[in-house]
Amino acid sequence: MTKNLSVFLILAGLVIAGALLYVAVAEDGDELPVGFVQGNGRVEAEQVEIAPTNAGRVAKVTATEGSMVAAGQILAEMDIDELSAALDRARAEVALANQTRAEAEALVVQRESEQRRAEQELDRATALLAGQNISKTIFEDRDTTHKVATAVLGAAKARVATAESRIAAAEAEVRRIEAQIEDSALVAPLPGRVLYRLAEPGEVVGAGEPILTILGLENVYMEVFLPAREAGLLPIGAEARIVLDALPEYAIPAYVSFVSPEAQFTPKQVETLDEREQLVFRVRVRIPIDLVESRIEHVKTGLRGVAVIRLNPAAAWPEALEQRIPEELFE
Numbered sequence: 001m002t003k004n005l006s007v008f009l010i011l012a013g014l015v016i017a018g019a020l021l022y023v024a025v026a027e028d029g030d031e032l033p034v035g036f037v038q039g040n041g042r043v044e045a046e047q048v049e050i051a052p053t054n055a056g057r058v059a060k061v062t063a064t065e066g067s068m069v070a071a072g073q074i075l076a077e078m079d080i081d082e083l084s085a086a087l088d089r090a091r092a093e094v095a096l097a098n099q100t101r102a103e104a105e106a107l108v109v110q111r112e113s114e115q116r117r118a119e120q121e122l123d124r125a126t127a128l129l130a131g132q133n134i135s136k137t138i139f140e141d142r143d144t145t146h147k148v149a150t151a152v153l154g155a156a157k158a159r160v161a162t163a164e165s166r167i168a169a170a171e172a173e174v175r176r177i178e179a180q181i182e183d184s185a186l187v188a189p190l191p192g193r194v195l196y197r198l199a200e201p202g203e204v205v206g207a208g209e210p211i212l213t214i215l216g217l218e219n220v221y222m223e224v225f226l227p228a229r230e231a232g233l234l235p236i237g238a239e240a241r242i243v244l245d246a247l248p249e250y251a252i253p254a255y256v257s258f259v260s261p262e263a264q265f266t267p268k269q270v271e272t273l274d275e276r277e278q279l280v281f282r283v284r285v286r287i288p289i290d291l292v293e294s295r296i297e298h299v300k301t302g303l304r305g306v307a308v309i310r311l312n313p314a315a316a317w318p319e320a321l322e323q324r325i326p327e328e329l330f331e
Contacts, residue, residue: 032308032318033315033316033318034312034315035310035311035312035314035315036308036309036310036311036312036315036318037226037230037308037309037311038224038306038307038308038309039224039225039226039283039306039307039309040224040304040305040306040307041222041223041224041285041304041305041306041307042222042301042302042303042304042305043220043221043222043242043244043299043300043301043302043303043304043305044220044221044222044223044301044302045192045215045216045217045219045220045221045299045301046215046216046218046219047195047213047214047215047216048189048190048192048213048214048215048216049210049212049213049214050075050076050186050188050210050211050212050213050214051186051205051207051208051209051210051211052078052183052184052186052205052207052208052209052211053180053183053207053208054078054180054183054207055204055205055206055207055209056078056079056082056184056204056205057078057079057202057203057204057205058076058077058078058079058199058200058201058202058203058204058205058211059077059078059079059080059184059201060076060077060201061075061076061197061199061200061201061211061212062074062075062076062077063075063076063194063197063212064194064197065194065195065196065197066193066194067193067194068191068192068193069188069191069192069193069194069214070188070191071188071189071190071191072187072188073187073188074185074186074187075186075187075188075194075211075212075214076185076186076199076211076212077184077185077186078184078185078186079184080181080184083177083180083181083184084181086177087174087177087178087181090170090173090174090177091174093166093170093173094167094170094171094174096170097163097166097167097169097170098167100163100166101160101163101164101166101167104156104159104160104162104163105160107156107159108153108156108157108159108160110156111149111152111153111155111156112153114149114152114153115146115149115150115152115153117149118142118145118146118148118149118150119146119149121142121145121146122142122143122145122146124142125138125139125142125143126139186211186212188214189214190214190216190217190218191216191217191218191293192214192215192216192217192218193214193215193217193299194212194213194214194215195213195214195215196210196212196213197211197212198210198211198212198213199211199212215301217292217299218289218292219286219289220286220287220292220299220301221254221257221284221285221286221287222242222254222284222285222305222307223282223283223284223285224282224283224285224307224309225264225280225281225282225283226280226281226283226309227279227280227281228263228279228280228281230311231259231260231280231281231283232281233311234256234259234283234309234311235256236256236257236258236259237255237256237257238255238256238309238310238311238313239253239254239255239309239310239313240253240254240255240256240285240307240308240309240310241253241254241307241308241317241321242254242285242287242305242306242307242308243305243306243307243308243321244303244304244305245303245304245305246303246305251308251320251321251322252287252291253287253288253291254285254286254287254288254307255285255286255288256283256284256285256286256309257284257285257286258282258283258284258286259281259282259283259284260281260282260283262281263279263280263281264279264280264281264282283309285307285309308321
C-alpha cells in the first residue's frame with residue numbers, strides 16, 4: 001500500500017511539474033533561460049500514397065486503417081488474370097522466335113554449302129576460260145550462279161539476325177509483364193501507420209490512384225516558425241526538446257534538422273495579429289529515429305505542443321526539460 005502510494009505521488013509530482021513546465025514554455029517564452037527559444041507546432045510525419053503503377057481491379061487489401069505496417073509488408077494486391085495470360089503469350093512468342101532462329105541457322109548452313117560449290121565452279125570456269133576451253137557464256141553463267149548464291153547466303157544470315165532481334169523483343173516483353181505482375185503486389189516502402197484506406201477489393205482504380213495512405217514514422221518532426229534574429233543563430237543539429245499538450249510531463253529529446261533559407265509570413269494558424277505581421281523562418285525539429293523506432297506503436301501525429309531549442313550549446317537545460325516519462329507508462 002505504501003509502495004503504491006509512493007509511486008502515485010511520484011507520478012503526480014511529474015504531472016504537476018510537467019504542467020508547470022508547459023505553462024512556462026507555452027506563453028511567450030519570457031520565462032525561458034537565456035540561450036533558449038521556443039515555438040508552437042504539432043507532431044507531423046511524411047505521408048506516402050500506396051498506388052498501382054497500372055490501372056486495374058483491386059483483388060485484395062490486407063491493411064486496415066490505423067494498423068501498423070512494416071517496410072516490405074504486402075498491403076494490397078491487384079488482379080493479375082489478364083497479365084498472367086499476356087505472360088503466357090509472351091513466353092510462347094519467345095519459344096516461336098527461338099524456333100525461327102534455329103530454322104534460319106539451318107538455312108544458313110545450306111546456303112553456305114551452295115555458295116562454296118558455286119565458288120568452286122566459278123574458279124574452275126575461270127581457269128578453263130583462261131585456256132579457252134569453255135565459252136564466255138558458260139563462264140558468265142557460273143559467275144551469275146556464284147553471285148546469286150552469295151546473295152542468298154547473305155539473306156539467310158539476315159534472317160538469323162532478325163530472329164535474334166525477335167527473341168530479344170519477346171524476352172523483353174516477358175520481363176515487362178513479369179515486372180507488372182511483381183508490381184501488382186503493393187508493399188509498404190517504410191514502416192508506418194495506415195492513415196486512410198481508399199479502395200476496396202473489386203474496385204477498378206487508375207494508374208497512380210492511391211489505394212492506401214501510409215503515415216511514415218521514420219521521419220517524425222515538429223515545425224515551428226522563428227523570427228530572423230533567432231533563426232539566424234540556429235545551427236543544423238541544435239539540441240531541442242518537444243513538450244506535448246497530451247504529455248506535459250515528458251520532454252521529448254529532438255534536434256534541428258532544417259532551417260528554411262527564405263523568410264515567410266507567419267502562417268494563419270498563429271493567433272495574434274502582431275505575430276502574423278512578422279517575417280519568420282520555418283524550422284523543423286526532428287525526433288531521433290532510434291527513439292521513434294523504440295516507441296513506434298505509440299507515435300501519433302497531429303499532437304500539438306511546444307518545441308524548445310537551445311541556441312547556446314553552453315547553456316544548461318532547465319531541470320524540468322530533462323525529465324523523462326517512466327517506462328511503465330509505455331507498457
